[in-house]
Every structure is written in structure tokens, then in C-alpha cells.
Amino acid sequence: MTATMDDPVLVVDKLTKTFGSRTAYSDVSFSVGRGEVFGFLGPNGAGKTTTVRSLGTLITPTSGKATVAGLALTADNAVEIRKRIAIMTEAPGLYGRLSVTENLKYFVGLYHLSDGEQRIKKALDAVNLTDRAQDICSSLSKGLRQRVGLARTLLNDPEILFLDEPTSGLDPVAARGVHDLITGLRDRGVTIFFTTHRLAEAEALCDRVAILNTTLRTIGRPSELREQLFNRGLVVTTATPLADPARVFTGLPGVEGWEPDPAGGYRLAVSDPAVAAPEVVRALVHAEADVLSVGESRHSLEDVYLELVNEDVEANQR
Amino acid sequence: MSAIRAIQAVRSGRIDSTRVRAVVRKEVTDYRRNRFVLGTMTVLPILFLANPIINIFTAPTNVSHTALDARVGSTMLFLLLVPVILPATIAATSIVNEREQGTLEPVLTTPVRSEELLIGKALAALIPAVTIAYTMLGIFLLMVKLFAHQQVADVTLEGPRILAQVLFIPLLAGWAIWAGLAVSVRANDVRVAQQLGTLASLPPLAITALMAFNVITPSFRVAVLFAVGLLLLDVLAYRLIAPMFDRERLITARRAK
Numbered sequence: 001m002t003a004t005m006d007d008p009v010l011v012v013d014k015l016t017k018t019f020g021s022r023t024a025y026s027d028v029s030f031s032v033g034r035g036e037v038f039g040f041l042g043p044n045g046a047g048k049t050t051t052v053r054s055l056g057t058l059i060t061p062t063s064g065k066a067t068v069a070g071l072a073l074t075a076d077n078a079v080e081i082r083k084r085i086a087i088m089t090e091a092p093g094l095y096g097r098l099s100v101t102e103n104l105k106y107f108v109g110l111y112h113l114s115d116g117e118q119r120i121k122k123a124l125d126a127v128n129l130t131d132r133a134q135d136i137c138s139s140l141s142k143g144l145r146q147r148v149g150l151a152r153t154l155l156n157d158p159e160i161l162f163l164d165e166p167t168s169g170l171d172p173v174a175a176r177g178v179h180d181l182i183t184g185l186r187d188r189g190v191t192i193f194f195t196t197h198r199l200a201e202a203e204a205l206c207d208r209v210a211i212l213n214t215t216l217r218t219i220g221r222p223s224e225l226r227e228q229l230f231n232r233g234l235v236v237t238t239a240t241p242l243a244d245p246a247r248v249f250t251g252l253p254g255v256e257g258w259e260p261d262p263a264g265g266y267r268l269a270v271s272d273p274a275v276a277a278p279e280v281v282r283a284l285v286h287a288e289a290d291v292l293s294v295g296e297s298r299h300s301l302e303d304v305y306l307e308l309v310n311e312d313v314e315a316n317q318r
Numbered sequence: 319m320s321a322i323r324a325i326q327a328v329r330s331g332r333i334d335s336t337r338v339r340a341v342v343r344k345e346v347t348d349y350r351r352n353r354f355v356l357g358t359m360t361v362l363p364i365l366f367l368a369n370p371i372i373n374i375f376t377a378p379t380n381v382s383h384t385a386l387d388a389r390v391g392s393t394m395l396f397l398l399l400v401p402v403i404l405p406a407t408i409a410a411t412s413i414v415n416e417r418e419q420g421t422l423e424p425v426l427t428t429p430v431r432s433e434e435l436l437i438g439k440a441l442a443a444l445i446p447a448v449t450i451a452y453t454m455l456g457i458f459l460l461m462v463k464l465f466a467h468q469q470v471a472d473v474t475l476e477g478p479r480i481l482a483q484v485l486f487i488p489l490l491a492g493w494a495i496w497a498g499l500a501v502s503v504r505a506n507d508v509r510v511a512q513q514l515g516t517l518a519s520l521p522p523l524a525i526t527a528l529m530a531f532n533v534i535t536p537s538f539r540v541a542v543l544f545a546v547g548l549l550l551l552d553v554l555a556y557r558l559i560a561p562m563f564d565r566e567r568l569i570t571a572r573r574a575k
Contacts, residue, residue, distance in 0.1 A: 059570065109344075
């Protein structure tokens, strides 16, 4: 199912939260389309969890407004909003002396849901925990507890699922399990809003990401953010350094500049890799260079993140 | 939620009994598997039942009616300690414990209202405490009826005295629970909450002590009047405590602005 911004399920408008003199987040605006997987990134203390708590009606914003699952974020709508969403907190917060099923039954009651048994079975199926249903939660590994926490968020078929660092502290295999679950939920049309420190997972899973560092630093598709922040480029590697790289690269169609790559080879700034690459290959062949590879330089979401967060660090130091 | 809103929620009858039942069920299941709670629920009643029984059976019969009355009164006061101390200990840890274990925030993300959560926790502490206290009272009265000296039995089994016990047990437990919950929503440490909760639950015992020691002569009328007073105190305590349940402060340790 594809996300649509014509039907935003979450609209945030200039939301701000302060605790005394400390600002948790300020002037944050964005919207999330129905069925979208939206990543919320930022360093520790950036205000991600506080934003999730605000949108989940646990914390009252100081100013600004928001619409969550079609309802204005007000105290009067708090109970109704909480019926339509689910939040998985960073720690799953399970009752250690109760079994998996007893934990889920409690939440079925709190949501006042009918057909509880069916819902519990469906939720446990979704997280592959059916065979552990009667296990006492204190006996489960961290990864399994996280899955129980996820199962709990599925009980009420939420319109928006907030996941606060769902893979925090998990090993790669357990984290992969959570990724598969998120992908499965996206396929079912659930809107997912998740905060993470793992930029690779955000890049792999999210339709769009926002980077928050008290204020919203940027928002967009990962590919768009890369293009906004970094020049497009080609990376050329050769077996031996070129005798006169300036003569080879300067003036080629589509090539705007070049520099030696500290890792070996050359980095070329280009307007369009599809135009520039054949020209560069021809020039290298003409120069009788021992070419090992010519490829488009890839900036990861991590590069985007570090660029923006480092800007903030530098600005704070000035 | 402001104080006015919380009170309006109660008045408008927006309390969902399914959610309250869910909280009670979960709490009771959790107590049954908690060794500390089970131990307290077992050892405390045995101690507080043994003492009055010994006291009554060793009571001299060649003393004045007033002296015997005072002895019986102080003995029966012992039976009121369990419905005060037991639920106060449980209630005082119920919220702060959840905060420490990280289970409170997931609960608060659900549609459960603060009042529903508090009532559920209060009932979960009240039901076992009152059941235990009535059982203790029943055993005590049966022992007195069957085995105590007739003179002692006559004083112990006076109608107003028994009525006072029957009425005061749930009402004192109610006060102890609200006092315990008030401490629990404000405290940041389980041990501090336990100590303060027990202390806060004791003042109403002073009223019953006045009756026990014959400062106020026990009668049906006095017993009922004091019971009504305690009931009003319980309602007032609930209305004061519900608005104290500030979700933002409980999650962030900072007061909502």
C-alpha cells in the first residue's frame, strides 16, 4: 500500500514544548500521510521522545497545534486519540510476573476491546510469539520482550503506530525481526511513526524522514535529503595514480570539478552522472589509465544526519 | 487533567467498568505472584489475630465493667490495624512501583482514564484487605463466643461494638488506600512511599480509639455517625487524589504547564 499525503493522518503545526527554561522541542511542523512509514531522527535529547509523548497525549505541548488520527490534539480529545493510536515506548514495560497472554489481556481490557482472544492470537501471530503465549514475561529475552511490546501495540488496530526506538539494545537478528514486522505493518496500511538512532534502518524502512535537533532541521525522502545536501558525483578508482588528472577531467561535459579521494582515486562533482560517466570513461581510456571502477558516489542518510547535527554543534560552539 | 475536569469525569459517570475490572484483575493476579505481598497478607493477619485472642482469653474477670470494657475495646482496636496497614502498604507502592518498572507509561498510552486506574488499584487493595479483616473478625468473635468467659463474651459481643467493627473495616481501609495512593503518585521511591503510606493511613484510627477506650460511649448511633464521617472522608480523599494524578509529572517528573 502506498502512502498518500492527500490524506494526512498526522498534522503538526508549530508545536513547542518547554520545561521551565529548557526547550524540549520548538516550532516543529510536519505532516504524515496515511500508510506512510515516517522516521524521526535526532541525537539524544533532541526532543524525539517528548514529541511522541506529546502526540500521544501524555504531555501537553506549550504551544502550537496538531491533528492526530483526525482529531485535534486537545485534552478533551485525549481519550479518543488514545483509542485510535498505539505507542510502543522505548522499554516494553511488561509485567514480569504475568504471562505474555495475561499482559496482553490487561491491555485488551484497558482498550475495552471485544473479541479479545482473537485479537491476542492475531497479535501474537504477527510477532511470531504464539508458542510463547504462556511464558512468564520475566523469563523472556530482551528481543522477545520487545516483540511482546509490539504485539501489545497491535491489539487495537491503531491508525497510527508510534514506535520509540523499537530496536534499541537489540542484536542484529532481533532488530531484523522488528524490521520485518514494520514492513509487514506498512503493507497492511498502518501509518508508522518511529524514532531511531539507527540511520541505516531508517533509510531502509522509511518513506520519509525528519531530523530533529530541538528544532526540525530537515524533512523529506532520504534520496531528496542527500541531493539537497551533497553534490552529485562520480568516484573513479585507478590501479595507479593518473599522471595529470587535471588534463583528464577538466572540461569534460557534465563534470563541474574534481578532487583526489583521500581513500585513493578521484571524486568528481557532476551535474548528471548519466551524462558525465560515459565522458569520464572515454577520457580515462584515452589517457590509457588502468581503470578499476567508475561509479556514482553514494551519500548515506548517516552523512546527511552527521552534516546537519555537526552544523548545530559548530553553531553552538561559536 | 485539571481538578475540575477530573471531578466532572466522575460526576458524569464516564468511568468505564470494563477498564476498572481489567486493572483489578491484573493487580490481583500480580499480588498472588508477589512473595512480598503474599507474605504481608499472611503474616500480618496471623500476628494481629493472635494478639487479641491472647488478650481476651487472659482478661481477668474479677474487675469492674469499665476496666473490662477498656480491655475489650483496646483488643478490638487491634483488629482494625490490618485493614489500615495492609492496604496502605499495597496502595502506597502501586503507582511508584509501576513508574520504577517502566510499566506505567505503556498503561497511560491507552484510553484508560486516571480515575479508572485509581479506582481499579483501590479496589484491588480493598477487596483482599476487607476479606482478610472480616475473616479475622469472624474467627475472633467465634472464638470469644465458644471459649471465652461469659462476662468477657458479653462485653465483647455487644451490638454497637460489632457494628462499629463491621462498618469501620471497609471505611478505614478506604481511607488508608487513598492516603497510600496519594503518597504513591507523589513519591519517587518505593521504600519512602511504603513508610509514608503507612503513617498517612493511621490518623482515622484515633477516632476509633476514642470509641475503643470508651472516651465516646459506643452505641449504634455513634457507630453509624462515625461511619458516615469516615465515608465522607473517603469520598473527599478520592476527589482530592484523582486530580493529583498528573500524567506529565508521572512520566517526566515535571509538572504539566
